[in-house]
Amino acid sequence: MKRLNSVVLTCAISALAALNINAAQARTLKLAHELPTEHPVHASLTWFADQVKARAHIRVKVYPNGTLGNETGLLQMVQNGTIAFTKVSAAPLNSFASDYKLLSLPYLYRSDAQYHKVLEGPIGQKILASSRDSGFIGLAFLDAGSRSFYTSKPIRTPDDLKGLKIRVQNSSVSIDTIKALGATPVPLPYGELYSAMQQGVVDGAENNIPSYYSSRHYEVEKVYSYDKHTEVPDVLVVSTSIWDSLTDEQRKIIREVAKETVKQQETNWNNYVSKSKKALEADNITFVQSDVAKFQAAVKPVYDKFRKENPDLVGMLDEIQAQ
Numbered sequence: 001m002k003r004l005n006s007v008v009l010t011c012a013i014s015a016l017a018a019l020n021i022n023a024a025q026a027r028t029l030k031l032a033h034e035l036p037t038e039h040p041v042h043a044s045l046t047w048f049a050d051q052v053k054a055r056a057h058i059r060v061k062v063y064p065n066g067t068l069g070n071e072t073g074l075l076q077m078v079q080n081g082t083i084a085f086t087k088v089s090a091a092p093l094n095s096f097a098s099d100y101k102l103l104s105l106p107y108l109y110r111s112d113a114q115y116h117k118v119l120e121g122p123i124g125q126k127i128l129a130s131s132r133d134s135g136f137i138g139l140a141f142l143d144a145g146s147r148s149f150y151t152s153k154p155i156r157t158p159d160d161l162k163g164l165k166i167r168v169q170n171s172s173v174s175i176d177t178i179k180a181l182g183a184t185p186v187p188l189p190y191g192e193l194y195s196a197m198q199q200g201v202v203d204g205a206e207n208n209i210p211s212y213y214s215s216r217h218y219e220v221e222k223v224y225s226y227d228k229h230t231e232v233p234d235v236l237v238v239s240t241s242i243w244d245s246l247t248d249e250q251r252k253i254i255r256e257v258a259k260e261t262v263k264q265q266e267t268n269w270n271n272y273v274s275k276s277k278k279a280l281e282a283d284n285i286t287f288v289q290s291d292v293a294k295f296q297a298a299v300k301p302v303y304d305k306f307r308k309e310n311p312d313l314v315g316m317l318d319e320i321q322a323q
Contacts, residue, residue, distance in 0.1 A: 151204030
């Protein structure tokens with residue numbers, strides 16, 4: 001009788017385990033972002049979702065175009081577990097984990113090689129993990145190019161920014177950078193920017209070429225000035241509560257897919273940059289090469305303030321600059 005009970009108990013436990021695995025596989029996780037479907041990030045996130053389904057056997061449905069909300073709202077939904085994944089710029093994440101502040105510093109990298117070494121190495125992994133207690137975990141940094149200014153006039157030196165109101169991401173370091181360059185920073189949600197430029201609430205903005213093109217911001221501000229003041233990556237994040245509900249094997253596979261998505265994004269990004277530039281040139285958009293050395297000199301006070309206000313991050317900053 002004892003042997004029979006043991007067999008029954010073992011079968012019951014196995015059945016329950018199988019039921020839990022099947023339930024996890026049957027659920028559909030949501031991945032939402034604010035960008036249009038033609039943006040390269042959407043293509044990369046769709047690839048991520050397809051690979052997770054194929055390899056981890058978890059369905060992931062992608063909601064683009066801000067269908068479920070703007071970037072701030074989507075991050076809150078990830079935190080409370082309403083959705084599983086979102087893409088958010090690293091800049092506003094410093095409100096939840098201070099390590100992210102480092103990534104908004106202007107002219108942080110000397111080369112693309114240094115950029116990849118930092119973000120794909122131990123420093124990058126430490127930053128991605130730093131937000132766990134805030135309700136989300138970073139899975140990967142996705143290339144978002146360099147950010148430059150677009151306005152109605154050329155911005156060749158910081159003097160050209162004086163008196164202008166520039167939309168900026170809601171990040172203390174980003175705000176300090178725009179102030180150091182002589183403009184007035186105006187934090188605004190990305191989805192409100194087009195109308196804000198039309199109505200004169202701001203005189204321009206700063207972003208990468210794909211976003212400038214895919215958002216059709218070039219219809220309002222027709223001069224793009226290459227000062228390349230920051231290289232703030234996007235971050236693919238996952239809800240801590242949902243992440244902890246997955247099996248070790250599922251988490252391992254998703255991390256592998258996220259790592260591969262970084263390379264997929266590089267390809268998608270570079271292809272879209274080329275496409276965007278051709279289309280913008282055909283639309284008679286003016287491209288200006290800014291005097292980068294003058295911009296680099298102007299933002300030195302940003303570093304002085306950062307070191308003074310963030311003594312706990314100085315060691316990591318020195319490590320980044322020594323890479």
